[in-house]
Amino acid sequence: MRGLLITIEGIEGSGKTTQAIRLESYLKSIGYQVLRTFEPGATQLGKKLRGILLDVNTDNSSSLHPITELLLFSADRTQHIYEIIAPELEQGKIVICDRFIDSTTAYQGGGRKLDLNQILEIHKIATLGVIPFRTYLLDLPPEIGLQRVLEQRNKLDRLESENIEFHKNIRAQFLKLAELNPERFLVIDSNNTEDYVFEVIKNDVTRVLNEYYSRKK
Ligand code: Z5A
Numbered sequence: 001m002r003g004l005l006i007t008i009e010g011i012e013g014s015g016k017t018t019q020a021i022r023l024e025s026y027l028k029s030i031g032y033q034v035l036r037t038f039e040p041g042a043t044q045l046g047k048k049l050r051g052i053l054l055d056v057n058t059d060n061s062s063s064l065h066p067i068t069e070l071l072l073f074s075a076d077r078t079q080h081i082y083e084i085i086a087p088e089l090e091q092g093k094i095v096i097c098d099r100f101i102d103s104t105t106a107y108q109g110g111g112r113k114l115d116l117n118q119i120l121e122i123h124k125i126a127t128l129g130v131i132p133f134r135t136y137l138l139d140l141p142p143e144i145g146l147q148r149v150l151e152q153r154n155k156l157d158r159l160e161s162e163n164i165e166f167h168k169n170i171r172a173q174f175l176k177l178a179e180l181n182p183e184r185f186l187v188i189d190s191n192n193t194e195d196y197v198f199e200v201i202k203n204d205v206t207r208v209l210n211e212y213y214s215r216k217k
Contacts, residue, residue: 005132013144106171139175
């Protein structure tokens with residue numbers, strides 16, 4: 001595919017959406033064609049899956065098995081790639097995605113304790129071969145992230161309502177993924193101002209895109 005996929009990852013309230021919007025506007029301002037999207041829920045089918053996955057009334061312990069959760073997030077991803085991400089990449093665009101495979105590994109692997117090898121096998125099937133070119137991991141203690149979410153919307157969804165250990169395990173799994181894939185990840189200390197976080201992303205994205213496109217010439 002001619003385009004590039006950039007993903008933004010992190011726990012809730014780490015500032016992913018804020019930074020995805022800024023990144024989109026920066027890349028457009030320097031002449032790139034960009035599409036910004038998110039998971040879960042960017043397609044018609046995805047909206048329905050998102051409703052099931054995040055609804056606080058979906059009972060964690062009995063009605064939604066962790067494997068069901070994994071498969072629903074993955075189904076959302078396949079449809080998202082098929083309908084939106086792959087066609088935009090084919091056109092040569094830069095696609096910025098707010099959460100992608102690493103969220104599944106972190107939440108369903110680190111949080112729900114599902115087998116990581118099984119999750120990787122599911123990723124191979126669900127991603128239709130699309131992998132991120134660069135991933136920005138916005139790292140933050142979960143207590144601070146959840147506080148930001150509460151200040152923003154005054155209520156938590158089904159996953160956000162899990163206990164603090166669950167969120168700490170997710171953060172640890174994200175950091176482990178970054179350690180295992182240093183060529184793809186940049187970890188950013190997001191317990192900082194929005195401007196600071198964006199400055200780090202901006203400097204990095206400018207460098208990696210320049211390097212990538214000068215190699216292609
Ligand atoms: N999930 C999963 O389990 N498995 C998967 O495979 C996938 C997802 C794909 C999606 O929720 C849920 O699904 C998520 C993971 C799970 N659940 N949990 N828990 P979502 O899409 O509804 O929500 P989110 O992705 O967690 O986003 P969020 O809560 O909206 O957070 P955010 O995008 O990282 O942050 P934000 O919206 O940019 O900022 C939040 C607030 O903080 C806002 O008021 C900002 O103004 C403020 N903010 C942002 N940056 C800063 C800084 N630097 N300083 C201070 N305040 C800031």
